[in-house]
Amino acid sequence: MKLITKEVRIGIAGIVALCILIYGINYLKGINMFKxxxxxxxxxxxxxxxxxxxxxxxxxxxxxxxxxxxxxxxxxxxxxxxxxxxxxxxxxxxxxxxxxxxxxxxxxxxxxxxxxxxxxxxxxxxxxxxxxNGMMEKVSAMMPEIEKMLPKLDSILTSLNNIMADQSIPSTLHSIERTAANLETSSRQMSRLMSRDIPQLTGKLNTIGDNFIVISDNLKEIDYAAAFKKIDATIENAKMLTEKMNSKDNTIGLLLNDPQLYNNLNSTATNAASLLEDLKTNPKRYVHFSLFGKKN
CATH class of the missing domain: 2.40.30 (Elongation Factor Tu (Ef-tu); domain 3)
Known part of the structure; x- marks a missing residue:
């Protein structure tokens, strides 16, 4: 008589298969039954x-x-x-x-x-x-505010559509483009000015500053007290000369202030001019020259 019959072997195989199935299901679930x-x-x-x-x-x-x-x-x-x-x-x-x-x-x-x-x-x-809930909870909390904003967004989009439909928008954009191009040109010119002309101007200003420094040093060396004394003396001499010219007790004063002397000098000048004119017109009246003697 056999100890293990065919039926027993089938039962043992079924139990082993069931255990393997249970272990496999738990393993797929992440359950380690032996740990x-x-x-x-x-x-x-x-x-x-x-x-x-x-x-x-x-x-x-x-x-x-x-x-x-x-x-x-x-x-x-x-x-x-x-x-x-x-x-x-x-x-x-x-x-x-x-x-x-x-x-x-x-x-x-x-x-x-x-x-x-x-x-x-x-x-x-x-x-x-x-x-x-993480982000979903924050989104849920923001939904009422978003719902309030939707009408405003709709009106904003409507306004934007009206603005974009305006025929003046393209011309405005072209104007802005031209303005940007002009600004770019101005920027390049300014860059050239800053890189070329400004250093030259700075050099000239430095030279002028050096000249001012030299002039300032020269001015420091001037004796202003002596110069002012000379100026005062010159002014005093000019004052004395003016007083003498206005006075009649000297030749220059008489010449400038005596009308009779002026009239006499004027008359003398007039007579001299008449004499010279007559000399030019009738020279024989004043000069006689002959190789054979004087004629009556």
Whole structure:
């Protein structure tokens, strides 16, 4: 009699296949049945679509998975999530867990580890959880403001369309383009002026400044007191000369102030002019020249 019959072998093969199937399903879920792990409970008011076997992260590193999610019927409004984490993970007291929606869909759980090296949660303790909507929450908060802005944006777009439809806009743009070209030309000319003419002007100004310095040094060497004395003496002499010219007790004064002398000199000049004129007209009357003697 055979100890292992055909039926026994079939049963053993079915059990082995079932174990392999269970292990494979758990492995695909991220559950390692042969690796020791510890577990905690996290209490949420809303899991926001969190599913079993979802990954659990701490500081950006995957440290466990979600084993199960159950609704607390004794305290409505609470959802208990069982989390399996690595045995090496120490969860300090004061730590919390948060659910963060991902951009591609789904929800990820993050354990926010507190800075408390002295105390830690024991296996099976309950951690408080929160829901962090991230950018979606900020967008939801901004939606009322955006709705208020939509009519204003519509009116602004209408005004812009009316402005762009105006026929004067192209000519204005061409004018602006020409103005920009003129500004560019002016800028180039200014650059040439700054690079060529300004240094020359600066050199000339420096030369003028040096000349002023030389003139200033020369002016410092002038004896102003002696110069003013000479000027005063010259003015005094001019004053004396003027007084003498106005006085009649000298020749120049008589010449300038005596009308009779002036009249006599004028009469003498007139007679001399008449004599010269008569001499030119009748020279024989005044000069006689003959080789044979005088004639009667």
């Amino acid at each position: 020791p792990a510890s577990y905690f409970y996290v209490k949420f008011q809303n899991v926001n679509g969190l599913a079993d076997s979802s990954p659990v992260f701490a500081d950006g590193v995957r440290v466990g998975i979600v084993r199960s999610i159950s609704y607390n019927y004794d305290q409505p409004g609470d959802v208990i999530v069982e989390v399996e984490v690595d045995t090496e993970l120490r969860v300090p007291k004061g730590s919390t867990a948060e659910l963060v929606p991902e951009l591609m869909g789904g929800v990820r759980m993050n354990i926010l580890l507190a800075n408390n090296p002295r105390e830690r949660y024991a296996v099976g303790d309950t951690i408080q959880g929160t829901l962090n």
